[in-house]
Amino acid sequence: MNFMVGQSGGPTAVINSSLAGVFETARSSGAVRVLGMQHGIEGLLKGQVADLTRLFDSDLKIELLKRTPSSYLGSCRYKLPAPVAGDEVYETLFELFARYQVDAVLYIGGNDSMDTIAKLSAYGEAIGSPIRFVGVPKTIDNDLVCTDHTPGFGSAAKYIATIMKEVIRDSNAYDLRSVTVAEIMGRHAGWLAGAASLSKGDDCDGPDLILLPEVPFDPKLFLRRVDRLQKQKESVIIAASEGVKDRQGRFLCDLAGEGGALDAFGHKAMLSGTSRYLAGLIQSELGCKSRAIELSTLQRCAGHLASRTDISEAYRAGGAAVMAALEGRTGCMAALKRLSDQPYLCGTELVDVHQVANAEKTVPLEWIEPDGMHVNAAFEAYARPLIQGELTPMFVNGVPRHITL
Amino acid sequence: MNFMVGQSGGPTAVINSSLAGVFETARSSGAVRVLGMQHGIEGLLKGQVADLTRLFDSDLKIELLKRTPSSYLGSCRYKLPAPVAGDEVYETLFELFARYQVDAVLYIGGNDSMDTIAKLSAYGEAIGSPIRFVGVPKTIDNDLVCTDHTPGFGSAAKYIATIMKEVIRDSNAYDLRSVTVAEIMGRHAGWLAGAASLSKGDDCDGPDLILLPEVPFDPKLFLRRVDRLQKQKESVIIAASEGVKDRQGRFLCDLAGEGGALDAFGHKAMLSGTSRYLAGLIQSELGCKSRAIELSTLQRCAGHLASRTDISEAYRAGGAAVMAALEGRTGCMAALKRLSDQPYLCGTELVDVHQVANAEKTVPLEWIEPDGMHVNAAFEAYARPLIQGELTPMFVNGVPRHITL
Numbered sequence: 001m002n003f004m005v006g007q008s009g010g011p012t013a014v015i016n017s018s019l020a021g022v023f024e025t026a027r028s029s030g031a032v033r034v035l036g037m038q039h040g041i042e043g044l045l046k047g048q049v050a051d052l053t054r055l056f057d058s059d060l061k062i063e064l065l066k067r068t069p070s071s072y073l074g075s076c077r078y079k080l081p082a083p084v085a086g087d088e089v090y091e092t093l094f095e096l097f098a099r100y101q102v103d104a105v106l107y108i109g110g111n112d113s114m115d116t117i118a119k120l121s122a123y124g125e126a127i128g129s130p131i132r133f134v135g136v137p138k139t140i141d142n143d144l145v146c147t148d149h150t151p152g153f154g155s156a157a158k159y160i161a162t163i164m165k166e167v168i169r170d171s172n173a174y175d176l177r178s179v180t181v182a183e184i185m186g187r188h189a190g191w192l193a194g195a196a197s198l199s200k201g202d203d204c205d206g207p208d209l210i211l212l213p214e215v216p217f218d219p220k221l222f223l224r225r226v227d228r229l230q231k232q233k234e235s236v237i238i239a240a241s242e243g244v245k246d247r248q249g250r251f252l253c254d255l256a257g258e259g260g261a262l263d264a265f266g267h268k269a270m271l272s273g274t275s276r277y278l279a280g281l282i283q284s285e286l287g288c289k290s291r292a293i294e295l296s297t298l299q300r301c302a303g304h305l306a307s308r309t310d311i312s313e314a315y316r317a318g319g320a321a322v323m324a325a326l327e328g329r330t331g332c333m334a335a336l337k338r339l340s341d342q343p344y345l346c347g348t349e350l351v352d353v354h355q356v357a358n359a360e361k362t363v364p365l366e367w368i369e370p371d372g373m374h375v376n377a378a379f380e381a382y383a384r385p386l387i388q389g390e391l392t393p394m395f396v397n398g399v400p401r402h403i404t405l
Numbered sequence: 406m407n408f409m410v411g412q413s414g415g416p417t418a419v420i421n422s423s424l425a426g427v428f429e430t431a432r433s434s435g436a437v438r439v440l441g442m443q444h445g446i447e448g449l450l451k452g453q454v455a456d457l458t459r460l461f462d463s464d465l466k467i468e469l470l471k472r473t474p475s476s477y478l479g480s481c482r483y484k485l486p487a488p489v490a491g492d493e494v495y496e497t498l499f500e501l502f503a504r505y506q507v508d509a510v511l512y513i514g515g516n517d518s519m520d521t522i523a524k525l526s527a528y529g530e531a532i533g534s535p536i537r538f539v540g541v542p543k544t545i546d547n548d549l550v551c552t553d554h555t556p557g558f559g560s561a562a563k564y565i566a567t568i569m570k571e572v573i574r575d576s577n578a579y580d581l582r583s584v585t586v587a588e589i590m591g592r593h594a595g596w597l598a599g600a601a602s603l604s605k606g607d608d609c610d611g612p613d614l615i616l617l618p619e620v621p622f623d624p625k626l627f628l629r630r631v632d633r634l635q636k637q638k639e640s641v642i643i644a645a646s647e648g649v650k651d652r653q654g655r656f657l658c659d660l661a662g663e664g665g666a667l668d669a670f671g672h673k674a675m676l677s678g679t680s681r682y683l684a685g686l687i688q689s690e691l692g693c694k695s696r697a698i699e700l701s702t703l704q705r706c707a708g709h710l711a712s713r714t715d716i717s718e719a720y721r722a723g724g725a726a727v728m729a730a731l732e733g734r735t736g737c738m739a740a741l742k743r744l745s746d747q748p749y750l751c752g753t754e755l756v757d758v759h760q761v762a763n764a765e766k767t768v769p770l771e772w773i774e775p776d777g778m779h780v781n782a783a784f785e786a787y788a789r790p791l792i793q794g795e796l797t798p799m800f801v802n803g804v805p806r807h808i809t810l
Contacts, residue, residue, distance in 0.1 A: 003587065043580065055438040068574070069571055069575070070571070075578040076580065165807065166706040167705060169475040169708075170474070172479070173416045173480040198802075198803065201806070203809050218456050291700050294701070296699070298571070302571055305709060307803070317559065333806075390805045399570055401608060404609075
């Protein structure tokens, strides 16, 4: 059997571990060729295909691949049109699959990528193609349904928890009252913001407040809490999701620029940033020193601090997708299924990719504190196992070594 | 002999390794008591003193200390007045030293801290006090004179080099033209911005341009270079020091808010950020997609990615300061002295702290490319050895364990 695999959507620290899982499982099950689409479906349409069988010719390269963040094959954000018979894009794609003698197509990605798999499998079935289409979940946002969690989330959560600990230490260094607002990714779901709570331990209080997109932001309630906190302790730490919205459903980061501000170039200023908005609000209303920190893109590319649990599960999801294709399955995704919390055990199962595509999983309200400004023990029980373990980078000349296409 | 030690100024990843070096060297040389000032001189004046002999009662705690970023004892930014006989602050301090039966005072910090040691030793000599005052260098900025480099720089440089590699990978994921501007700490010296160049290797091109405070910013030249670059390659990466100034000596980050912008609260908007300014300039003048990333405070608190070389040297500088005090030296700093580049060898030497205080070391112009927009091989030969090696954090529950006072 010949396999073709692609990576799509935003990078993660472990998206290449899934690629490693796909490659090694395919090879060990006798696959002759494993091809990679460069820059996903978009690159494939331009004929950008790499022969992974030739590229991954040593075990060292596979180990490097597992330690390399951000798509090895390159990514894209490409939405397929509806799968209508005779559509030009689909005809081109299936011609390409035929030309490369592909028996199974695997796609590693988030909602949009599962939408791609759903559409390709639907089209394939409609035209009677024997090609199997299987998805491998991937997103730091952890917002896919039908899977306990998504590969990529655990590593981003580990990075966020570690960095929050370090930021909290940094904020505590001075004997000065201050409020620090750390902005965390997640436009629609608060999984990553919630992960800031994992910084808590015997040696760290963790953030004092966590704001999630799941709970409408109430400025009065918020300011009252911050005011009380900053009277109780020197250094107040707030973790805020970039997706926090007010009661009218407006993102706080969009409100930030409402002063009609112009930048130095005479353009509408991008005073973007939920954290900047909140720091400004605190400074303005409470008059106390505040600062904003954006964890920014580092959350999704910090391969040097990946979770070993996440790396293993990403690898296994890739392998399970290959097994599914070998068994003749199509239109499905290799999901993660939690078997137990203590000890943490997680396996894989196949789910209908049509149910995954375009749906979104948010943090359950019962895992959020009643005042809406923190997560509770149930969240921790869910998330803590996912950040366990490390895979030491291979340092060369003082920096982690990666593998490049 | 009894020792008292304090930490001052901005945190680093290895400031506690110097504390470990002070403590262990003092103890092994027979010191009865090692006391710690909490929050430096400022805390001492309030009577905040910790008994380290009691607190560091196991080797495990010392190992945790070496792995804990940001001052264990707490820090301050406190500038002593001129050392005039009879000054109240000095009288209080020397009374406190007498009360705690202190024979030597060690202070771990940057310029201001060396100024403190210089003044205390001058005052001590003037009043005929036998107390010895010795400084231990510390700053991520690497801007202290009379020392080859400063403990703290190597770890910040290793963090910056690693993160730049990961950001570059992240930027390359999509098949899209984009310019990324990463903002790096260093208000007056470009050592940290230059460290971005250490991301370069077989698997990474490193940043395309590096802007340093040492070279006045020329917008025309800069835009011409960026324009050429973005026509040659998909993803252009610029590392910019927060301290970049224009020909008139104005910080770019101050220019950012010149549109007279008001924020959502009706206050003058803080459009701060050299990277935001540059990203705006590129977008405005070249019309190409650009984004700004601030590496922010993480540069000085990322203990999870410290350089082992840096940790060892920080420890040794602490130890050398203790030895100096034991030999009766005062008014000096334990500097790092490079003995050779290949193999890299570095020892310590004592230098006059008065020469260190309030001076600043910038990147030599001959280590900067003629066009002023990158560093050269001489910079790398200097900086590369300083980021070598790692000291694995002790992970507990998925995050690095620290030690707290």
